Amino acid sequence: MARPPLKSLDDALAQLLASATPLAGSDTVDTFDADGRVLLADAVSALQVPAQDNSAMDGYALRCADMAAAGAALPVSQRIPAGSVGTALQPGTAARIFTGAPVPPGADAVVMQEDCEALEDGRVRVRAVPRAGQNIRRAGEDIRLGATVLAAGTRLTPPALGLAASIGLARLQVARRPRVALFSTGDELVMPGQVPPAQMPPGAIYNSNRFFLRTLLQRLGCEVTDLGIVPDQLDATIAALRGAATRHDLILTSGGVSVGEEDHVKPAVQRLGTLELWLLAMKPGKPFAYGRIQGGEGDKDGATGAHFIGLPGNPVSSLVTFLVLVRPFLLRLQGVRDVTPRAVAARAAFEWPRGDARREFLRARLNDAGELELFANQGSGVLTSTVWGDGLVDNPPGQTIAPGDRVRFIPFGELL
Numbered sequence: 001m002a003r004p005p006l007k008s009l010d011d012a013l014a015q016l017l018a019s020a021t022p023l024a025g026s027d028t029v030d031t032f033d034a035d036g037r038v039l040l041a042d043a044v045s046a047l048q049v050p051a052q053d054n055s056a057m058d059g060y061a062l063r064c065a066d067m068a069a070a071g072a073a074l075p076v077s078q079r080i081p082a083g084s085v086g087t088a089l090q091p092g093t094a095a096r097i098f099t100g101a102p103v104p105p106g107a108d109a110v111v112m113q114e115d116c117e118a119l120e121d122g123r124v125r126v127r128a129v130p131r132a133g134q135n136i137r138r139a140g141e142d143i144r145l146g147a148t149v150l151a152a153g154t155r156l157t158p159p160a161l162g163l164a165a166s167i168g169l170a171r172l173q174v175a176r177r178p179r180v181a182l183f184s185t186g187d188e189l190v191m192p193g194q195v196p197p198a199q200m201p202p203g204a205i206y207n208s209n210r211f212f213l214r215t216l217l218q219r220l221g222c223e224v225t226d227l228g229i230v231p232d233q234l235d236a237t238i239a240a241l242r243g244a245a246t247r248h249d250l251i252l253t254s255g256g257v258s259v260g261e262e263d264h265v266k267p268a269v270q271r272l273g274t275l276e277l278w279l280l281a282m283k284p285g286k287p288f289a290y291g292r293i294q295g296g297e298g299d300k301d302g303a304t305g306a307h308f309i310g311l312p313g314n315p316v317s318s319l320v321t322f323l324v325l326v327r328p329f330l331l332r333l334q335g336v337r338d339v340t341p342r343a344v345a346a347r348a349a350f351e352w353p354r355g356d357a358r359r360e361f362l363r364a365r366l367n368d369a370g371e372l373e374l375f376a377n378q379g380s381g382v383l384t385s386t387v388w389g390d391g392l393v394d395n396p397p398g399q400t401i402a403p404g405d406r407v408r409f410i411p412f413g414e415l416l
Helices: 009-019 158-166 209-219 234-245 265-272 315-333 384-388
Strands: 026-030 059-062 072-080 094-097 109-112 116-118 123-126 148-150 171-175 179-185 223-230 250-254 273-278 289-294 305-311 344-347 359-366 372-374 391-395 406-411
Touching: 009 273, 009 289, 009 315, 059 072, 059 123, 094 123, 148 158, 179 209, 179 234, 209 223, 209 250, 209 315, 223 234, 234 250, 234 265, 234 289, 234 305, 250 315, 265 273, 265 289, 265 305, 305 315, 315 359, 315 384, 359 384
Parallel strands: 072 094, 179 223, 179 250, 250 305
Antiparallel strands: 026 171, 059 094, 059 109, 072 123, 116 123, 273 289, 289 305, 344 406, 359 372, 359 391, 391 406
């Protein structure tokens, strides 16, 4: 296969997302267990929150008309703790009230206890003149009856689970987890613990990619089958792909998708299916591949095969292409609608005098002045840069950067 022209990252991402038809099937899970899952049906409230006007403070509920001046003393006619309901407030009196308790009918303000003094004769001296509505949380001010509080396609976070619980949802319908087969290629790869560092053979390296890729997949809610390390042999690569295609939605590989004589993943994919995308105009990450592997007997859910994504072998290239391309692909498979990470404009505290012809992703971090510093070595094998950095500078093709320039910065918090 002749080398195609390098495809732009935007075009490649659009093609990937167009291919990521949301998976069939769903799970209904306990709300406690739904963190990171993708909501499949709108969460609609069957009540209003708060259910009634309630106090935002510990203090005293009263009528503003009874407080013409600061320092007035009112008899305390009732006590309303949270979880109980008071009676209508008699004019000229106050009610001792606690945070979350319903405001009694007739009261139009709550004065916090720090501005009040309880007197021995059962009255309360109010040292501040209240305004109407003060310290009262109005019924329905958070959630209206019938409101959609979480839309289908939302990836659930801990606050989202609390919101679902606040409208009484003990279980949630979520998209099923993508089944992903993961393997690395390379005869040079050794697993940590297999060989001590002092005994590593010449040319051998520890397989770091396997650790961060599997973890990233699990964070994205995937069921991961780790197929380990596949030898640099065409037959072994074909066998691994063929076996994985019948049981998984996606096969994700690391290494073997470049143009070397020992890069067998691309020809193996072409033997078993189609290669629809190869080589991107991005740095790091040019040798990225996407295609389809035909399935066979044993396919689940009526699937006809598996998506295939091949990542570069260099660790930074593998990590960056996963974050920029695989992450949105997997989210879209689960029905997430907005898969674009939020970028911010930040000022550069570095110089980048030679822009590359490809779109670059530079590892950088924010200093105490709120400006971006660049890791000194931007090589695709320098995994240290990804731990040191706070995120990626998304630099357009051919763009130079001078100190003080505004650049597009994607925090790792948006990607991990």
